[in-house]
Amino acid sequence: MKAILRTMGGWSQRAPTCCAVVMKHAVLWCAAMLFAALIPVVHAVAADTSLTPEASAAKMAAEHLMTAKIEWRGPSSSPKPLAGKRIAIVSCCEAADGAARASRAMVEAGKTLGWQVNVLDGRGDPQEQNKALNSAIDAKYDGIVLEFVDTTTVSDGVARALKAKIPLITLGTLRNTPDTIPDVSWDYAKHGEALANYMIWKSNGNVNALILLNTDLYVTRNGQWVGTKNVLTDPKKCKDCKVTVKEWPMANIDTQPGSIATAALQANPKINWGWCFDACMSRVSRALIASGLSSKMRGAGFDCNAESLQLIKDGQVEAVCAADPREWDAYAVIDNLNRLMQGQPTVNQGIPVRLFDKTNISTLSDYEMSHGWQGGYDFRAAYRKLWGMQK
Numbered sequence: 509m510k511a512i513l514r515t516m517g518g519w520s521q522r523a524p525t526c527c528a529v530v531m532k533h534a535v536l537w538c539a540a541m542l543f544a545a546l547i548p549v550v551h552a553v554a555a556d557t558s559l560t561p562e563a564s565a566a567k568m569a570a571e572h573l574m575t576a577k578i579e580w581r582g583p584s585s586s587p588k589p590l591a592g593k594r595i596a597i598v599s600c601c602e603a604a605d606g607a608a609r610a611s612r613a614m615v616e617a618g619k620t621l622g623w624q625v626n627v628l629d630g631r632g633d634p635q636e637q638n639k640a641l642n643s644a645i646d647a648k649y650d651g652i653v654l655e656f657v658d659t660t661t662v663s664d665g666v667a668r669a670l671k672a673k674i675p676l677i678t679l680g681t682l683r684n685t686p687d688t689i690p691d692v693s694w695d696y697a698k699h700g701e702a703l704a705n706y707m708i709w710k711s712n713g714n715v716n717a718l719i720l721l722n723t724d725l726y727v728t729r730n731g732q733w734v735g736t737k738n739v740l741t742d743p744k745k746c747k748d749c750k751v752t753v754k755e756w757p758m759a760n761i762d763t764q765p766g767s768i769a770t771a772a773l774q775a776n777p778k779i780n781w782g783w784c785f786d787a788c789m790s791r792v793s794r795a796l797i798a799s800g801l802s803s804k805m806r807g808a809g810f811d812c813n814a815e816s817l818q819l820i821k822d823g824q825v826e827a828v829c830a831a832d833p834r835e836w837d838a839y840a841v842i843d844n845l846n847r848l849m850q851g852q853p854t855v856n857q858g859i860p861v862r863l864f865d866k867t868n869i870s871t872l873s874d875y876e877m878s879h880g881w882q883g884g885y886d887f888r889a890a891y892r893k894l895w896g897m898q899k
Contacts, residue, residue, distance in 0.1 A: 558712075559709070559712055560712060560713045562708065562713050562744075562745055562746060562747070563708055563709050563711075563712045563713045565745070566704075566705040566706070566708035566709040566713075566739075566745070566746075567705075567709040569701070569702070569705040570702055570705040570706040570709050570863060573698070573702045573830075573861065573862060573863040574862070574863045574864070574865070574867075574868050575868075576860075576862075578860050578862075578883060578884035578885050579885070580858070580885060580887075580890055581858025581860070582840070582843075582856075582857045582858045582859075582887075582890065582894075583843070583855045583856075583857065583858075583894065585894065586843055586846065586847070586894040586895060587846065587847060587850050587852060588895070588896055589621040589622075589623075589846050589895050589896075589897075590846065590849060590850065591621070591622045591623075592622060592623070593618075593621070593623045593624070593650040593651060593849065594623070594624045594626075594647075594649050594650050594651075595614075595618055595623055595624070595625045595626070595649060595650065595651045595652070595653065595842075595845065596625075596626055596628055596640075596644035596647070596649040596651075596652050596653070597611055597614055597615075597625060597626070597627045597628065597652075597653045597655055598628050598630055598637055598640045598641045598644060598652065598653065598654050598655065598657055598662075599611050599627055599628065599629055599630055599655045599656070599657075600630050600632065600637065600655060600656035600657050600724070600725070600758065601629070601630060601631060601632035601656075601758050601761065602627065602629040602631075603631075603632065603761060603762065603787075604632075604758070604761060604785075604787035605786070605787050605790075605811075605813040605814070605815065605880075606656075606785060606786060606787050606811040606813060606834060607655055607656055607787075609813065609834040609835060609838075609879070609880055610655055610679060610680075610834050610835070610837055610838045610841075611627045611655065611838075612835075612838075613834065613835035613837075613838030613839060614627075614653065614655075614838040614839075614841060614842055615627065616835075616838075617838060617839045617842040617891070618842060620891075620892065620895070620897060621842070621846070621895065621897070623842075626649075628640035628641075628643065628644060630657060631759070632724065632757070632758030632759040632761060633758075633759050634658075634661035634662065634724070637654075637657050637661065637662050638661070638662040638664055638665045641654070641657075641662050641665030641666070641668075641669065642664070642665045642668060644669075645665065645668050645669050645672055645674060648674075649674065650674070650675070650849060651674065651675045651676075651677070651845045651848065651849055652669055652674055652675070652676050652677075653676075653677055653678070653679060653841055653845065654676070654677070654678040654679070654681065655678070655679045655680070656679065656680045656681065656725060656727065657678070657681065658681060658724070658725070658726040659678065659681060659684045659685050659689060660685050660726075661724070663685070666685075666689070670686075670689075675845060675848040675849050676689055677689065677690050677691070677692070677841060677844055677845050677848060677854070678690070678691045678692070679691070679692050679693075679837060679838070679841050680692070680693060680727050680837070681693075681726060681727055682696060682726060682727040682730055682731050683726065683730070690844060690848070690854040692837060692840045692841045692844060692854075692857060692859075693727075693859075694832045694837070694859040694860075694861055695861055696727055696730075696731025696732050696734075696735065697731055697732070697734055697735035697738075698735060698861060699731070699732045699735060699810050699830040699832070699861060700731065700732035700733060700734060700735025700736035700737070700738075700739075700810075700830075701735040701736065701738070701739050702735075702830050702861075702863050703732070703735075703736055703783065703808040703810065703828065703830050703863075704735065704736040704737075704738075704739035704740050704745075704746075705739060706808065706828050706863065706865070707740075707781050707783075707806075707808055708739070708740075708745065708746050708749070710806070710827070710828075711780060711781070713746055713747070713748055713749070714748055714780070715740060715746060715748075715749040715750065715780065715781055716749075716750045716752075716776075716778050716779050716780050716781065717740060717749070717750070717751050717752070717779070717780075717781040717782070717783055717808075718752050718754065718768075718769060718772050718773075718779050718781065718782045718783065718805070719733065719736070719751060719752065719753045719754070719783045719784070720754055720756060720765050720768060720769065720782065720783065720784035720788055720789075720792065721733055721753050721754065721755050721756075721784070722755070722756060722757070722758055722784070722785070722788065723755050723756065723757050723758075724757055724758040725758070725785075728785060732785070732810055732830075736783060737751070752772065752776075752779070754768045754772065756768060761787060761788060761791065762791065765784060765788045765789075765791050765792050765795075766791045766792050766794065766795025766796075767795065769782055769792045769795060769796060769805070770795050770796060770799050770801065773796070773801050773804055773805055774801075777804065779804075779805055780804075780805060780806065781805065781806055781807070781808055782805050782806070782807045782808070782825075783807075783808045783809075784809060785809060785810050785811050786809040786810060786811035786812060786813045786815070786816040786826075786829055787811065787813065788809075789807045789808075789809035789816060789825075789826050789829075790809075790813070790815040790816050790819065790826070792807060792825065793807055793816075793819050793824055793825035793826050796825050797824060797825065802824060802825050805825065806825065806826075806827040806828075807819075807825045807826035807827060807828075808826075808827065808828050808829070808830075809826055809828070809829045809830075810829060810830040810831070811829065811830075811831065811832070811834065811880070812829040812830070812831035812862075812864055812880055812881045813880050814877065814878050814879055814880055816829050817829070817864065817869060817872065817876075817877055817880070817881075818877065820864065820865060820866055820869055821866065821869050821877075823866065827865060827866070828863065828864065828865040829863075829864055829865075830861065830862070830863050831861065831862045831863070831864055831880075831881040832859060832860075832861050832881075833859065833860065833880075833881055833882050833883030833884075833887065834880055835879075835880070835882060835883075835887075836859055836860075836882065836883045836885075836887040837859055839887055839888065839891045840857035840859060842891075843857065843891060843894065843895075844857070846895075859883075860883055860884070860885075862881060862884070864881070
């Protein structure tokens with residue numbers, strides 16, 4: 509600045525008033541800009557320091573899953589797909605959008621390969637699921653997918669499929685019996701941990717959570733719920749957290765979760781969070797809205813289906829969801845099933861996960877808002893390239 513002033517001094521004698529005015533305005537402008545720039549910093553620091561140390565740690569953990577970079581971590585090669593295969597998908601319950609999304613995408617992926625893919629709806633009933641599996645075996649399908657179906661509840665059909673040497677693979681079951689049956693999964697416990705951390709962060713450690721735990725899905729009980737429970741029941745992470753668990757069967761998904769949540773909230777107004785997968789949480793949200801209780805509880809879900817994403821955007825009960833790209837999961841199943849049918853081992857498909865709330869939901873495309881998160885990567889093109897079917 510001194511050098512500039514000296515240079516200006518050469519002509520300032522002719523117009524000292526002008527120079528002084530210009531410099532005065534420049535200094536004032538710089539000061540104003542500096543003050544404006546500091547305002548959000550001051551506010552941010554104030555917001556952070558208002559959190560307990562536990563809530564601050566939870567905030568950091570949750571935000572990581574909201575911003576982590578998405579890259580292709582799937583396979584780098586795949587055997588050339590066999591043409592003309594017939595595949596049966598035994599779905600746990602097509603009324604649940606999380607299952608229906610995967611089913612539709614497997615049909616789509618199969619069509620790309622020239623396969624005939626049929627969906628058999630298990631209707632949320634283990635007996636119906638076992639019946640569907642046995643019918644697929646009787647029809648001599650070339651491969652069978654169990655979608656969110658616990659292998660222990662359909663053990664009769666599983667034994668028949670293995671005896672018939674029909675390639676069998678699961679989607680989203682976490683653990684299979686026998687454990688030689690491959691599964692396509694992602695980090696379920698990480699989903700649960702992220703939701704717990706989000707609740708702690710947003711409630712500053714004062715979480716009173718209603719857990720709506722499905723009795724049929726092994727993966728929910730031993731995946732997401734384990735992750736959430738390990739955080740919420742750890743006094744080092746949340747000394748004041750309270751948890752109430754209510755169980756319900758998949759066959760009652762359309763009515764029971766909503767009625768349980770409504771009754772629980774009326775009996776205990778201190779409940780401030782509800783937790784379950786999105787096909788359940790969307791029904792809970794509808795029930796609470798209809799009962800005039802939508803402002804009394806926030807929802808934490810997982811799957812990030814289209815209805816839940818809209819509820820989050822609109823600020824209607826559900827506040828956050830943990831996402832896996834369900835269509836990506838489906839393509840991964842088809843890729844591994846192709847390997848199985850050619851006598852090759854399955855591979856880790858590197859499926860990503862993400863956390864969405866009202867602050868980052870704007871990063872989703874219109875297509876994702878109506879179909880669910882797609883993973884932030886063109887996985888369809890990646891699989892077509894793997895299969896040698898680039899357009």
